Structure formats: C-alpha cells, structure tokens
Amino acid sequence: MTIYRWLASIILGIFLVIPSVAISLFGTETGSRWVVDKAIRYSPIDIRYDKFRGKLLTEFSFNNLRVESESFAYQTEALEIHWQPLALLSGSITVERIKSDHGEVRLRSTEAKPNNDNQANALNEIKIELPLSIYIQKLTVSDTLFFFFEAPAQKLDVNLSAKANTRGRVTLRNLDISHQYVTASVRGQSLLSYPFKSSLNTKIELHSPDYPALTINSLFKGDIRKLVTETKLSDSLNASLEATLHQPAKALSWSVTSQWNESNLTPWLKAFDLGDLSLVFNGAIAGEGSLNSAILSPDLSVTVNQRNAAISGRLTYESNALTINSLNVSSDNDIRGELLISGSIVHLDSVPVIDITSQWDTVLYKPSDIISEGGKLTVSGAIDNLSARLSSDINGLLPQPFKLTSEAKLASKSLNLTTLKLSQNNNMIAAEATIDWSRDISLNANVTGTYEGHDVNSKVSMSYAAPYLFVESMEGNWGAQSFNINGALSSGRTLNWELQSDQLSQVSELQGTALARGTINGVLNQPEFTIGLDSAELKQTGYKEVYLTQPTDLTLSSKNANFRIQDLCIGYAEINSPLCIQLDKDKSRLSFKANAQSVPINALQALVIPSALYKLQGDLDLDVEGSVDIETTTFRQLNASINADNTKVSTAEETVTLEKLQLVAKTKEQGLQANVIAQANELGLNLTGHVETDSLGEDSEVSGALDFDSDSLELANLLIPQVGIDNGKASAHLTIGGTVGTPLASGKVQLNANQIVVLQSGTMLKDVTGTLQADANSGQFKVEADGKVGSGKLQITGYLDAFKQFGKLEINGNELLIIDTPDLLIEASPELTVSLDKKLISLNGKLNIPKARITPIELNQAITESADVRLKNEEKKESVFKTQTDLTVSLGENVRVKALGFAGQIQGSLNITQQPNSPARGNGTIGVTSGQYEIYGQKLTIERGDLLFNDVPLSSPSLNLRVTRNISSSTSNQKPPEEIGARVTGSIEQPELSLFSTPPMSDSTILSYLLFGKPPGSQGDVNNLELQAALLVGGRSTEFLTDGLKETFDLDEVSLDSRTSDVNDTSLYIGKHLSPDLYIKYGIGLIEPTSTFILRYSLTDKLIFESVSNAEGQGGDLIYTIEK
DSSP: OHHHHHHHHHHHHHHHHHHHHHHHHHSSHHHHHHHHHHHHHTOSSEEEOSEEEEOTTSEEEEEEEEEEOSSEEEEEEEEEEEEEGGGGGGTEEEEEEEEEEEEEEEEOOOOOOOOOHHHHHHHTTOOOOOSSEEEEEEEEEEEEEEEETTSOOEEEEEEEEEEEOTTSEEEEEEEEEEOSSEEEEEEEEEESSTTOOEEEEEEEEEOOTTSOOEEEEEEEEEOSSEEEEEEEEEETOOEEEEEEEEOTTSSOEEEEEEEEEEEEOHHHHHHTTOOSOOEEEEEEEEEEEESSEEEEEEEEEEEETTEEEEEEEEEEEETTEEEEEEEEEEEESSEEEEEEEEEEEEOTTSSOEEEEEEEEEEEEEGGGTEEEEEEEEEEEEETTEEEEEEEEEEESSSSSOEEEEEEEEEESSEEEEEEEEEEETTEEEEEEEEEEOSSSEEEEEEEEEEETTEEEEEEEEEEEETTEEEEEEEEEEETTEEEEEEEEEETTEEEEEEEEESOGGGTSSOOEEEEEEEEEEOOTTSSEEEEEEEEEEEEETTSOOEEESSOEEEEEETTTOOEEEEEEEEEETTOSEEEEEEEEEETTEEEEEEEEEEEEHHHHHHHHOTTOSSEEESEEEEEEEEEEETTTTEEEEEEEEEEOTTEEEEOSSOEEEESEEEEEEEEETTEEEEEEEEEEGGGTEEEEEEEEESOOSTTOBEEEEEEEEESOOHHHHHHOTTEEEEEEEEEEEEEEEEBSSSEEEEEEEEEEEEEEEETTTTEEEEEEEEEEEEOTTTOOEEEEEEEEETTEEEEEEEEEETTTTEEEEEEEESSEEEEEETTEEEEEEEEEEEEEETTEEEEEEEEEEEEEEEOOOOTTTSOOOOTTOOOOSOOOOOOSSEEEEEEEEEEEEEEEEEETTEEEEEEEEEEEEEOTTSOOEEEEEEEEEEEEEEETTEEEEEEEEEEEEEEEETTOOEEEEEEEOOOOOOSSSSOOOSEEEEEEEEBSSSEEEEEEEESOOOHHHHHHHHHHSSOTTSSHHHHHHHHHHHHHHHSTTHHHHHHHHHHHHTOSEEEEEOSSSOGGGOEEEEEEESSSSEEEEEEEESSSSOEEEEEEEESSSSEEEEEEEETTEEEEEEEEOOOO
16 A cells, blocks of 8 residues: 555646646746756857746746847837736647837848859748647837848837637738838638648838839739739839749749839829920830849830820840840820830940930921831940941931931040941031040031032031030031131130121022121020120121111020120111110010111011012011010010001012001000001002900900901002003902901902903903902801803802811812913812811812813923022922812813823823822823824834823833834835834832834834834944944833942043934933033034034032133033022
8 A cells, every 4th residue: 555655646746746836936036047048058049138027827027128130130128918828728829919119120141152052942831730729819010120131220109909710820910011001911720731722912011202102912822833922003103013923942933914004104204303294105015034033015105295105116135134135115295106126235244335226207297297217227336436337318307308427436435426327418518527525525526518409518516514615617508608616714714706607598588698796695504694795797689788787695494595786776877766665574574675667678678578570669667565474474564556658569560558557566465466557549549457355365355347448459560570450440348357376367358350361361341340259257258259261151159267277268260261361271170178177278079171272382392401500599489288189180172281202191080089298199190092103204104002000109100102113114124014013010119111113123223214214234334323322222222221330430520411402412411520510521422423522610609610612612611600
C-alpha cells in the first residue's frame, strides 16, 4: 500500500505543483518578467525594453521596446498586448488587442544572395499548418514612422483584424493603413501553403493637396502559378485594367488589357510642374511580356489643348532595346494628317542609341493652310550624338510649292545644321547653321541661293550671355531688298537696324525705293524694350517723297504685351501738316489718335491701289481719336471725321467729280453712331446713310438706313473699266435692323440699263432690269433680273442674304451669245443653280452649247516672249471663296474649231465636278465628228478623235485618235499604199503614237507618206533630211536626249529650236553660264549645214546685250526687261 500511496502523492503533486508554478510564473508580474527576460536571452535577434508591466496570462505591456535585426528594426514607446489564455482550451490563440504607440519601423536592404534554382522548387514543398488557430481581433499601430530602405520616413497608422486557422488559411477581416495623403485597405483570404491561393480586395485613395484625388479598387484572385487582377481607377482618372501573371516565382509572363475613358491628365501634369498642357485620352492599351521583354499595343484617342489625335501601333521591349514596330499618329484638328513611326532605341541600360523614322503622306496645318507632303524624318545615333534628316514637299508657306531637305547633328552641347535646302523650280535656297551652348549660347548661320530670279544672301553671327544679347552681324539681301542689324541688347548699348529696298516692285505693286533706320534698346531680363524709328522715306516713281518728319519710339512691354507709339508723323511735299498717329495699348485698352489736313488722295492711291486704271484727285482731311477694348472688341470712345469733298475720279476719257464725300462716326454712350454722305451732281448721284447701336455686343440692336439714287452709272464705268454701261440708272432704299451679330436689311434695290458690254469677251446685255427686295422680318432679298444676250433672253431668279452670306440663284437662258470676239464665238443655253453658303459657292446644272466657233490666231502670227523676259508678281492670290461644281456641258451639232492646223466639228457631253481645294474632274467624251489636220502643208483626215474622261482631272483625259491620208498617186515607181495613217492613244501626259498602213510598211516610209505624200528617196536629200528632223523633233526620245546631254555635260540648256518658222532652220542648241552675267549658246543645223553662236551679257538687272553670229552675218541687240 505504501508504493501506491507514494505514486498517488506524485501524481497529485504534478497536478498541483506544475499549475502552481505556471501560475506563479505567468500569472504574476514578477514571474512574467522573469520568463520574458529568459526568452530574450536565447532570442536570435536583439530585444530590449525599459519596463515590463502586467501578466503574461492576461494583459501586459512594454515601455521603450526595441527590436533589432540585420534587415529589420522596431521600437515603440509603448506596446500593449491583451489576450485570452482560456481560448487555448478550444485550440485557439485569441488576442483581443495589440496596441503600439509612438514608434519606428525600419526595413533595411541586405546583400543579395546568389539565386538558387532550388528556391523556386522549394516553394512546391511549403505546407504550413498551425497547431492552434490564431485570431487577432484588433491590432493598432499609431503615430509610427516607417522607414522603407533609403526612402524618407512616412508616418502611418495601421489597423488590423485577422484570423488564421490550423490549415494555414489567413483571413484578413480588415487591414487599414492611413497616411497623411494616402489611405489603403485590404480584405480577403490567402493560403500559407503552396500554391498560396488567394482572393484579396484592395482600395487605395490618394488625397494629397499637391496631387489630384485618385481611387484605385483592385481584386486579386489566383495563386502563385496564375494570378489575375482587376483594377478600376476613378476620380481624376477613369479606367479599368485586367492583368494576368503566369508563374511569377519561376519564369514570369504577364498580359494586361486596359480601357481608359475621358482620363484627364491635365491636373497631374500641373502637379509635376510640366506646364499648362491640357491632355485627355480615351481608348485601350494592351500588352504582354515577361521580366525581360514586353509588347505594348496602344489604341488611343488623345486630346491635347483641345486638339484631337489618334495613336495606335505596336512597341516591343527586349534585351534593353525598345522597338517601335509601327506607331500610327493621326490628327484632324489644326494639324491634320497621319504619321507612321518606326525604329528602335537600343542600349537602354547604358548610352541609348536611337534609330527612328517618321513618315507621312500629307500633313495639313489648317490655320495657315500649310501642307507637308511625302515627308520623312529620320533620327539616328547615340543620345549624345544624334543625326537627323528631314525631307518634305511644302505647299502654302510660299506662293508656290517647294521641297525642303535638311540634315542636322545634335551633340551634348551643340546643334549643327549641316544642310537646309528649299528648292522650287529654278528657285533654291540653302542654309547652314551652328548653335553652341558649351559656354554661352552662340549662333552662326549662312544662307545663299536664288529666289524668283534674284540672289539670296544672309549671314548671322550672334551670342547670348544671360541676360545680354550680342549681334556681331545680321545682314542679308534678296535682289534689291536688304537688311542689316548689329549691336547689343545690354547695358549702355543698342541694336542698330536698317531696312532698304532699291526696287519696291520686286515685293509689291509700288514703284520706287524705301529706306528705314532705327535702334532697339533694352535687356532681355527687363520687361520693357524701346524700338526707335530714326528715319524713314518712300520714293515712288511719279510722286513726291513720303518721309518721317521726326524720330519716334515704340515702347514695348514683353511682360504684358503693352506698347506705346508717340507721334509717328508722316510728311509729304504737297501737304502743310503731316499725318500723325499715336497708339497706346494698356492691358486690354487700345487708344489711338490720328490727324492730317489736305492729304493728296493720289498719294494715298499710290500706296493702297497703285495699279488701279483710274486716277483719284483731291484732298482728304482726317481726324480720328478713340479707344477700344481688345477683349470685348467694343469702343470705349470714338470721334472720327473723314472729309474728301470735291474728289475727282478720272480716266483718259472721262472725269467724275464727287462734290461731297464725308464719313463721320462717334460713340454714343456704350454704342456707336456713323453717317456717310456722297454726292455727284452731274450724275444725279446722292448717297446718304446712317447706322447706330446702343452697344457693340453680339445681341445689341442695330438701326439705320441707306438711300442711294443715281441717274447715270458712269462712275461704275470708271471704277470697273472692263464693263461698259450705257444709259443706266440705279436706286437703293434700305433699312438696317437686327443685331450686331445678326444684322438684317430690308427694302428695295433697282438697276436698269439699256446696254451692258463686257469688253474682253464681247458679251452684250440689252434691256437689263434687276430688282432686289426684302422685308424687315427675314432680311432675305428676293432677286429678279432679266435681259437679252444676243438674240436670246436671260432670266435670273432667287434669293440672297448678304449679311449671312447665304443665297441661291437660278440662271436660265436660251441661245445666249456669251462670247463674241474675232477668234471665239460661243452661244449657250444655261440651266444653272448658283448657291452661296458662307465661304462656299456651289454651281450645279446644265450648260448646252448648240453653237460655237473657235478660231484663235495662228501661232506664226502670235508674238512670243523672249527667253530673257521675266514676269514679276504674277502669282494669283487665293480666292476668299471655295467652289463646288457639278455641271454637265453638252456640245451641239454646230460647234466648229479651226486652230493649230485642225479644222473640224466636235460634239459630246462632259460632266464636270469639283470639290473645294481639289482640281476639277470630268466624266464623259468630247469627240471629233468630222475634221482634218494639216501638217507641213498636207491635210490628214481625222476618222476618229475622242477625248475620254473617266472621272479624271480635266487636264488628264485619255486619247483615242485615228488620222489617215489618201495617197492617190506617186511620181515614183513604187505603188502607193491602200491605207496609211496614225493612231494616238494613252493620255495627254503620256501619249502613245503608232503608225499603220496597208500593206505594212516601215515607220519612216509611213511618216514620209503622211508628211510629204511620197515615199522616202523620191524627194531628194532635202526632204530626207526634213524627214529625219521630223522624226527627231516629234519622237518620244527628244526629252530623254536633251535631259541626258544636260546632265552628262553639266549644261544649262540643250534644246531643239528654230529661229524662224522654216523647218529647215531647225538646230540643236547647247548653252552654258560662264558667270552669273555671261551666257554663251551654240547651235548646229540639223537640216541645213549652218552654225550659230550667241553671246548674252547682263549689263544690269534690266538691260542685256546679245550678239548673234552665223554664216549669214553678225548682229547685236540691247534687250530691256519690262516688269509687269
């Protein structure tokens, strides 16, 4: 019994002593501190604290706790832990609360260890199961600084509630992290064992005052083998993204698709101080790749500063190289066109090397209607030594299209423009420049070339050393125009400038010279500059000198664009007081003042309309003073008076005197009032008008009236000399209403004339009456006009609103004699509709031409220009209106042509269409019904002759011609052919000639029969030589021959020409400039054994000496160039 009692005592002791010891250790503060200290002693990391409180069985805390390891450090002023030990009985570690205040958490970088392939394989073996489940009801970290590696400290608050079961599944009920500018929350589940299957929802909110608000909601689903994410952006950005990651722990590969909707990057660009650029984009971005490669495919619509563009294409990244397979950028705003970008950027990990090409077919800059066609830009080289090449055809910048080519090299501290060429027909301008910023910024440039027959030269040498600008020289000239600038914008120095024209006709319609000199004062870092005009003079042929009476200054503020011109006074020999102008712009207010007395109107005409065929005589008095608000375009004040009484309008035959011509305008409170009066007593002409408004806003009401009566239209004959009006009169009585933005006119306009003749075409209109009438409600004029044109009657009906630029006219007539001149007669029956819509004029309908006679003067009667004649200023200005045409022209049975050796009758129908800014196109056929063609005195019968238009430009029809000749007899023994002729097919630009005969013969034999009526050899040597010349001149090899000789021997001219109308004088000419002024030309006869030597020397721009020597003698000419 003793041993059983002893065993029972031991068992009872275990159950009493061990719990008693445990309670004494964990249930008391002293025991708990002893346990903690022992555990810290054997811990692999350094743990220290200043004070321990509480019991390990319930609740305990640490003061100034510090935990240190190689990669992690944590310290806190207070750490509190409250848990439920009784929960252990149910298999769970339950922590009610963990709280950490006023602490620091540091994550440090450690030395990377070599990659081990077994590490990835070891993931497959990870399986974590817990002996007890863990439940943390609330973990709070507040007022704690987090140091992530080398980044600055971030103050974060963290709240966590999580649970992990014994199978290793962690459930995050909430993980909330708060920052001053960012909050983040995580919810979801994750498995701690392979393959770590997870499903997490995250939400990140950005609310920094320096950046736009942004919310990112994401869902992560999957495991370590495949992870799928769905993300949505809201607030400042609006997008949805889907991404998939495959094998992130082994060979990572990924794919992503994203959709962006009205995502506005403008506030983000401002936040990063990237300027005031406005950027909004829509569309999709897709991509795929791995850790070392990526393929992106954007398809975006981008709006930059309210200008839209589309971007699509494919970009590839691999082995530190970015390849742009094809990136398409297109726009339909101010800049319209499509760019195709391709190329690569390699060595992204060191010094990048670029090789990128951008190409485009047509790019239009709409505000200036500048078009770039067939463009190509190539950029290549290392990032610190780039080369660029650009080539394009430019249209709209100059009166005629030109080709632009350039090459440049960009280094780290310099830009060298090695070549810049602008070429256009015979015009060519070349430039080279160097910009260096190794120390200060310096520019050296040189421009040479020829434009419109005049030499272009310019040299620039200047430098910038902040804030001073030094111009060693800036000079240039184009023909007789020149400029010169030198000096400095610095303290105590000025820029001196001079503009000079020794021949104004090269750049304007004025005849004479001009000269202006002045200075520029200021420093670039100062807000104000002074541009001084020291002297200016204008000397026009046939007029007195116009000059600046005293020096004046233009003060310009670079900060707010304010300026001031004080007393700009212009003098003229025949006026007592100069014309003086003052301008002053202050913010949005522009003040002005101008006055002059007895200014000769003919002097003003010489400046404004010098080419008018009529002359103006009289004096003008001018007094204008006021101010205008530029932003609202309203007058703040205006008092204007212009008086030109007793003005004479005259031509060589007639003179009309306007006894009264006055215009008065002044402000009336916030509005404007204007009156006009004109009288010509001898014509019975009286014009009075007035208009006023209470303000100049778009919705302000307008009221006024215009009354006009004239018993004669002689003044119209003087102002429009191309038209002659006989016994005409006109009247207009109009009332003006509506608003400033939408004015309306009502009333009646009448025109009557016994006869109106268009002098150039010979068109004669008789018994002309016209009426325009409108009521006050619509402001739309009803148009009715009729008259006789030849023996036919013309009728015009429709409506027109001049203020809105809108209207429609129906034009109908029968057998109208449209043109009646010695060489051209056309009778037409129109059924036309002409419509006006703003700047677009549309012409639609039918034009039947039953009768026409076309007999232009023969070429041998025409006087042709010498090769030395140069026409100036003949470029046509672009019309204000655009045209759109859909017109069907039908030729009747009585349309005859006799021109260029052709005599016959043509017939057919052609539909002509044209869209704005496009050439006219045709669809139809114009054919020869009967006719003959005469060449070398021989008449060829045209059996078939068609011009075929198949929706092609009118200048490019297809040809289908067949001509034959009847050979009745021959003096030679050779039997004449049964049929002989030629066919012409192809197009106007590339005609194709083929000869035929029955029986078949050689081309030279057929051509001999066609031209001379006889076979070769029957006419002697002379005709054989003529035949050879005809073959050479008419063959398709002529252009190839002459161009080939020019290129091979570097000649300026190679041509076939005859100095007379005799084919025997045909010669081959070659020419060469030995100097800019000396030109020689040599000709050798192709038929006659003659030679000609021509020497031409330019004495001046206008005077040329020419000497001609040949076997018949010698001669010389002085040739004077007359400019038109």
